[in-house]
Amino acid sequence: MKLTSDSFEDGDVIPGRCAFCVKDPKSFLRLSQNLSPQLSWRGVPEGTLSFALSCIDLHAPATKPDYVNTPGTLIPAKYPRGEFVHWTAVNIPVATSQLAEGACSKAVIPGGKRIPDGPDGSLQGLNDYTGWFKGDADMEGPYLGYDAPCPPFNDSIPHHYLFTVYALDVARLELPAGFGIAQFRAALEGHVLDRASLTGRYATNPDIRLK
Numbered sequence: 001m002k003l004t005s006d007s008f009e010d011g012d013v014i015p016g017r018c019a020f021c022v023k024d025p026k027s028f029l030r031l032s033q034n035l036s037p038q039l040s041w042r043g044v045p046e047g048t049l050s051f052a053l054s055c056i057d058l059h060a061p062a063t064k065p066d067y068v069n070t071p072g073t074l075i076p077a078k079y080p081r082g083e084f085v086h087w088t089a090v091n092i093p094v095a096t097s098q099l100a101e102g103a104c105s106k107a108v109i110p111g112g113k114r115i116p117d118g119p120d121g122s123l124q125g126l127n128d129y130t131g132w133f134k135g136d137a138d139m140e141g142p143y144l145g146y147d148a149p150c151p152p153f154n155d156s157i158p159h160h161y162l163f164t165v166y167a168l169d170v171a172r173l174e175l176p177a178g179f180g181i182a183q184f185r186a187a188l189e190g191h192v193l194d195r196a197s198l199t200g201r202y203a204t205n206p207d208i209r210l211k
Contacts, residue, residue: 001041001042001043001044001045001165001167001194001195001196002041002042002043002196003039003040003041003163003164003165003196003197003198004039004040004041004198005037005038005039005040005163005198005200006038006040006101007035007037007038007101008037008200010198010199011198011199011200011201012200012201013200013201013202013210013211014037014148014149014161014200014201014202016032016033017032017033017035018033018034018035018036018037018101018148018149019032019033019034019148019149019150019202020032020034020108020129020147020148020149020150021149021150021204022204023153023204023206025206028069028071028153028204029069029150029153029204031108032108032148033106033107034105034106034107034108034147034148035101035102035105035106035148036087036099036101036102036103036104036105036146036148037101037163037200038098038099038100038101039053039098039099039163039165040097040098040099041097041098041165041196042097043194043196044094044097044167044194045167045193045194047169047193048094048167048168048169048193048194049094049168049169049170049171050090050091050092050093050094050168050170050171050172050173051092051093051094051096051165051166051167051168052088052089052090052091052092052165052166052168052173052184052188053087053088053089053092053163053164053165053166054085054087054088054089054162054163054164054166054181054184055085055086055087055146055161055162055163055164056083056084056085056086056161056162056164056181057083057084057085057086057149057151057159057160057161058081058083058159058160058161058162059081059157059158059159059160060081060082060083060084060128060151060159061075061079061080061081061152061155062079062080062081062082063075063079063080068152068154068155069152069153069154070154071154073154074154074155074156075152075154075155075156076156077156077157083181084128084132085125085126085127085128085180085181086127086128086146086147086148086149086161087104087124087127087145087146087147088124088125088126088127088179088181088184089104089118089122089123089124089125089145089146090122090123090124090125090173090175090184090187091121091122091123091171091172091173092118092119092121092122093119093120093121093122094171096119099119103117103118103119104116104117104118104124104145104146105117105145105146105147105148108147110138110139110141111139111140111141111142112129112130112141112142112143112144112147113143113144113145113147114142114144115144116144116145116146117145118145123173123175123177123179124144124145124146125144125175125178125179125180125181125183125184126142126143126144126178126179126180127143127144127145127146127147128143129143129147130142130143142178144178149161149200149202150204151202151203151204151205152204152205153204153205153206154205155203155204155205156205156208157203157208158201158202158203158208158210159201159202159203160199160200160201161199161200161201161202162197162198162199163197163198163199163200164195164196164197165195165196165197166188166192166194166195167192167193167194167195168188168191168192168193169191169192169193170191173187173188173191174187175187
């Protein structure tokens with residue numbers, strides 16, 4: 001299989017319109033358009049009955065919120081890091097081979113999208129903004145579906161966002177509403193005929209110049 005995007009090339013920079021936030025010279029960050037990127041896939045194996053999708057930040061700092069986006073501090077490159085889930089989706093119909101830009105997210109919704117946009121019949125899980133915004137009176141809520149990158153403005157490295165499409169041998173995965181990444185991965189096990197990925201890079205640190 002091959003996964004491509006008209007929004008950015010594999011290994012290239014994710015455009016600001018497809019980010020949750022962008023750089024701001026006065027306030028460090030401001031909310032952006034939060035558009036889901038255009039995605040297309042081809043070379044689907046015989047026997048495919050549905051698709052699943054995921055987007056994961058591979059370099060999220062494993063730290064407390066009070067260290068993130070704090071002026072005068074810098075998160076070092078060697079700081080402990082882990083995954084930050086931006087998207088999981090299952091039960092995407094086999095007839096689907098592409099998603100237009102903005103098809104699954106068109107704006108930042110404080111409190112999260114209760115009924116996220118997406119292909120008819122698909123089911124989308126919780127992303128990690130759900131936990132990140134817990135306790136924030138303005139933003140707290142269940143963040144379902146896709147929400148775009150917003151790496152810390154005080155991080156010393158750019159983040160890499162791995163988008164993956166999975167071709168599955170089942171038409172439907174029985175997952176509960178608001179499923180998490182562990183449930184997603186467990187449900188996929190034994191059903192993946194093929195997969196394809198592409199990676200986008202993004203940073204909000206004004207000292208990082210991405211090319």
